[in-house]
Amino acid sequence: MPATPRDAFRALLAGPGCVHPASVYDAATARIAADIGYECGILGGSVASAAVLAAPDLMVVTLTELAGLVRRITRAGPLPLLVDADHGFGNALSAARTVEELEAAGAAALTLEDTLLPQPFGESATRLVSLEEGLGKLRAALAARRDPALCVVARTGALSATTLEDALERARAYAAAGADGLFLTGVRDLAQLAALRAAVDLPCWWAAAARIWAMPPPWPAWACA
Numbered sequence: 001m002p003a004t005p006r007d008a009f010r011a012l013l014a015g016p017g018c019v020h021p022a023s024v025y026d027a028a029t030a031r032i033a034a035d036i037g038y039e040c041g042i043l044g045g046s047v048a049s050a051a052v053l054a055a056p057d058l059m060v061v062t063l064t065e066l067a068g069l070v071r072r073i074t075r076a077g078p079l080p081l082l083v084d085a086d087h088g089f090g091n092a093l094s095a096a097r098t099v100e101e102l103e104a105a106g107a108a109a110l111t112l113e114d115t116l117l118p119q120p121f122g123e124s125a126t127r128l129v130s131l132e133e134g135l136g137k138l139r140a141a142l143a144a145r146r147d148p149a150l151c152v153v154a155r156t157g158a159l160s161a162t163t164l165e166d167a168l169e170r171a172r173a174y175a176a177a178g179a180d181g182l183f184l185t186g187v188r189d190l191a192q193l194a195a196l197r198a199a200v201d202l203p204c205w206w207a208a209a210a211r212i213w214a215m216p217p218p219w220p221a222w223a224c225a
Contacts, residue, residue: 006149009080009108012039013151013181013203025051026069027076034079040108043070045084059118063089067101074106082153085110087117087129088137095137096144099152109151111183111205112141114158114170126161131170135177142178153205154179160186167192168199175200183207 002008012019021042022033033041046057052065066083074081083102088095095112102110114134116127128134134156141152154174158167171182181203187193193206 004149005074005078005080005106006108006147006151008078009040009082009151010149012080021082022079023047024073024079024081027072030073030079030081031076034077038079040080040082041073042082043073043084045086048084059086063094063098063101067105070102070105070107080108081106082109082111082151083107085112087115088112088141092133092136092140096140099141099144099150100146103145103147103150107150109153109180111153111155112138113155113183115161126157128156128158128161131173134170135173138174138177138179151180153181153183155183155185157185159184159188159192164192164195168195171196171200175202181205 002011019039021040022029022038024030024033024041024043025047030041045061048066048069049055049057049061052061052069055061066085070081070083073079085098085102088098098112099110114128114131114137116129119127129137134154138152138154145152154171154177156167156170156174158164158170167184171184174182179202182196182200183205184193184196185207187206193204197204
């Protein structure tokens with residue numbers, strides 16, 4: 001049996017099947033999720049914003065507030081927690097500080113995305129930072145962790161913001177930089193997911209456009225990897 005929540009999370013990544021994390025937002029929901037059999041939990045950015053401020057996900061929660069919430073969740077029990085760390089709260093230095101704080105708070109894993117946040121004034125479309133900036137922040141995050149069991153997951157929204165080709169380039173670059181996993185948003189069909197799974201040999205999380213969920217099971221094995 002894994003000795004720590006981080007070891008347990010890495011064991012899940014090494015396993016053969018799909019894992020559906022529980023969406024948790026405080027100590028009570030984390031304990032309930034563990035009691036009813038969930039293997040891990042996830043604290044999304046929008047969920048954290050709602051729990052802390054009763055506000056929409058507009059980058060108004062601070063790193064201090066997020067780390068405090070993570071600490072309260074992880075101290076409640078052994079459920080491994082994946083934390084949405086947004087864009088790392090700034091530049092590469094901020095991303096490193098984010099890893100330090102969330103690691104100290106007990107997170108088992110965190111995602112770091114390449115979205116340009118907060119959105120510039122007057123814009124509503126999702127934009128990404130350059131690949132070079134995204135890689136710089138990822139490398140800083142990886143260098144900042146003290147416990148090698150902490151998973152740092154690279155997240156990209158390229159499928160919804162740019163092109164499949166850009167998503168593939170970013171996925172390969174993040175994998176080469178040492179990311180422990182890849183989080184994909186905006187997946188619109190299984191062909192996109194298959195292309196990304198073929199491009200990188202990493203555990204993948206994915207958030208799909210609504211229509212993909214209408215596809216009947218069974219899904220291909222790689223869709224659950």
